[in-house]
Amino acid sequence: MMIHAQEGSSLAGNWQGTLKVSGMELRVVFHIREGADGAFTGTMDSPDQGAAGIPVSAVLQDGQQVTFEIEAIKGSFQGTLSQDGNRINGEWRQLGSRLPLELEKTNQPAEIKRPQEPRPPYPxxxxxxxxxxxxxxxxxxxxxxxxxxxxxxxxxxxxxxxxxxxxxxxxxxxxxxxxxxxxxxxxxxxxxxxxxxxxxxxxxxxxxxxxxxxxxxxxxxxxxxxxxxxxxxxxxxxxxxxxxxxxxxxxxxxxxxxxxxxxxxxxxxSGEELLLLQNRAILKASGFSDTFIDKQLRIQKKTFQVLKSAKSDSVARERIRALNRQFLESLSPEERERLEQQGSSEALLEARLPILVSPWFRQLLTYxxxxxxxxxxxxxxxxxxxxxxxxxxxxxxxxxxxxxxxxxxxxxxxxxxxxxxxxxxxxxxxxxxxxxxxxxxxxxxxxxxxxxxxxxxxxxxxxx
Missing domain, CATH: 3.40.50.1820 (Alpha/Beta hydrolase fold, catalytic domain)
Incomplete structure (x- = not known):
């Protein structure tokens, strides 16, 4: 979707900001272009996640209010353009999470550097x-x-x-x-x-x-x-x-x-052993407490049991949703807050469910x-x-x-x-x-x- 520029608009250019998620800093760059007909198009980069050229599906402007919609990743940014046209102060929304994000216009946006990527001529x-x-x-x-x-x-x-x-x-x-x-x-x-x-x-x-x-x-x-x-x-x-x-x-x-x-x-x-080892190692390295890790692994084991025993995908989905609610109820307010910084637990689960009930994942568990x-x-x-x-x-x-x-x-x-x-x-x-x-x-x-x-x-x- 393309929206025509308003008179005096300063949206065209490179806009860069930093999201703070669970102690991590993730840079975000929007490249907004204005066509000869005054229509805006754009792409988004996430250099710290190695993602570049994600299409911006809509660029909306109503006075100083600006919205970038990125349908491919179910995300959006909404903010207010400063009077000098060099900053947009707003909020990033994705999978139920909301994080503050200030974008600044820059002539030198962050780039993804991959020095080992082969270049011609090839021998x-x-x-x-x-x-x-x-x-x-x-x-x-x-x-x-x-x-x-x-x-x-x-x-x-x-x-x-x-x-x-x-x-x-x-x-x-x-x-x-x-x-x-x-x-x-x-x-x-x-x-x-x-x-x-x-x-x-x-x-x-x-x-x-x-x-x-x-x-x-x-x-x-x-x-x-x-x-x-x-x-x-x-x-x-x-x-x-x-x-x-x-x-x-x-x-x-x-x-x-x-x-x-x-x-x-x-x-x-085995696949099940590997996933439990992997989850424990990543959570531990991420700074989660042993208490939190034990709670999550208990629910993970129960989830795997559901996947191995449920007679249909629909039954498996409902039981896994119930286990997720049980897990969330077991968390302390501090644990819940930290988890929600990564996105809504319910929204993240819904995004993962198709993979969990897939033939590939069910085979992997027992392999x-x-x-x-x-x-x-x-x-x-x-x-x-x-x-x-x-x-x-x-x-x-x-x-x-x-x-x-x-x-x-x-x-x-x-x-x-x-x-x-x-x-x-x-x-x-x-x-x-x-x-x-x-x-x-x-x-x-x-x-x-x-x-x-x-x-x-x-x-x-x-x-x-």
Whole structure:
């Protein structure tokens, strides 16, 4: 929606302010443009969350009163334009929360800096490709990067973490799979990365997909790589990150010809155990009390039980809503106030419910990769960062190591990388709200570990 400028209006320009949420400061930037016809359009950036170019769906002005509506994130800003036209003092509203926000006009708005993002010219070939998953009746779209050589090369397929992911695993303004693909291909390893089904240019329905579907998509990608003359079919591996590191062992067992696995931030416990560990670690690092954490984990366990036992989605939704009300009633006024700073608990729950009752999440709760991991016979490299709060490294890496030793696996490397978070960035706390603020996308030592291990293995295999 576009609103025509009023005479003397000063809305066109860059407007920047800072939201204070639960002790965090999040910068917000609005870019408002005035067209030749006097109509306003705009976009919004959240540099500290790595978000840029979010469409402003409406720019409204009534005298000194200004409103920016951002339908894509269910947010809005309402404020009063100062007489000099350089400030707008008002309030940010989103998912039931209301926070004070003052915007100032600036010629130098905050920018998202990602120094590792690859820039041309590239020392390798890039092809935009599609490959079929014939059983699902869909085509998946991706990018294949190929070393500039005439000899067949080792190759990997990248498998992203949970949630709808594009081929670059874009998150918080970072593109870790693009950085990883660039690094590996520059060193002689072909890389296939692709959009999840139903995401980007890939066909299919992400909302109804399960882990099993994602495994089959990777198998289809492997089949495609084996058709490429540039790739050595005996030296193709799988690199999985987070949930993708759950999928990778399933692929290796079902395929039987995978040459190696690289497991990045891989869970070594069941889905339910992982979510409880993750929640406790993040709440603890965020400064919540043990009492509050215990209350939340009790409700979380009950929620998981509902999801495993409810006979229908509608029944599950109502029971989960009741549990949420029970949780809120158990909080002290101080705990309730802090929680509400992050947004209305009811509104946040309603936004999450479709995910909670989805086939994917229900399968994830009961999934445990350890029995499958015990059946993997190819070489394995498992890496995690010591500051990973989403997949806490020590318990998960130790479980992976235990499974591999007990199964008699002989060729594996388990390593914890100091100071790195879930995305393999150097981090202060490891909290997810840091991801976007960190300029680094992928720690050089992690990239080097992956590359060196694969090339050593690939060279040994070529010499056999």
């Amino acid at each position: 390798y070939r890039i092809e935009e490709i599609t490959f079929p998953n014939e059983d699902a009746g869909i085509h998946l779209a991706g990018t294949l990067t190929l070393p500039d050589t005439s000899s067949p090369v080792p190759a990997v397929i990248l498998v992203s973490g949970s949630g709808p992911q594009d081929r670059d695993e874009t998150l918080m303004g970072h593109k870790p799979f693009w950085v990883l693909a660039d690094y590996l291909t520059s060193r002689g390893i072909a890389v296939l990365r692709y959009d999840d089904r139903g995401i980007g240019q890939s066909e299919g329905d992400f909302k109804t997909a399960t882990l099993t579907d994602f495994v089959n998509d990777v198998l289809a990608g492997l089949a495609y790589l084996r058709t490429r003359k540039e790739v050595d079919p005996d030296r193709i591996g799988v690199i999985g990150h987070s949930e993708g590191a759950w999928i990778a062992p399933e692929v290796a067992v079902k395929d039987g010809k995978v040459a190696f696995l690289v497991l990045l931030a891989s869970p070594g416990v 445990d990769s350890r029995p499958v991991l015990a059946r993997v016979s190819c070489p394995i490299l498992a890496l995690n960062g010591s500051k990973d709060l989403q997949v806490p490294s020590r318990i998960n890496l130790s479980n992976i190591e235990r499974v591999l030793k007990e199964s008699g696996h002989k060729n594996f490397v388990i390593k914890e990388l100091p100071g790195l978070n879930h995305l393999f960035q150097h981090a202060e706390t490891g909290l997810p709200n840091e991801y976007a603020k960190i300029e680094e996308t992928f720690a050089p030592e992690a990239l080097e570990e992956i590359s060196t291990w694969i090339l050593k293995l690939a060279n040994e295999k070529r010499g056999q």
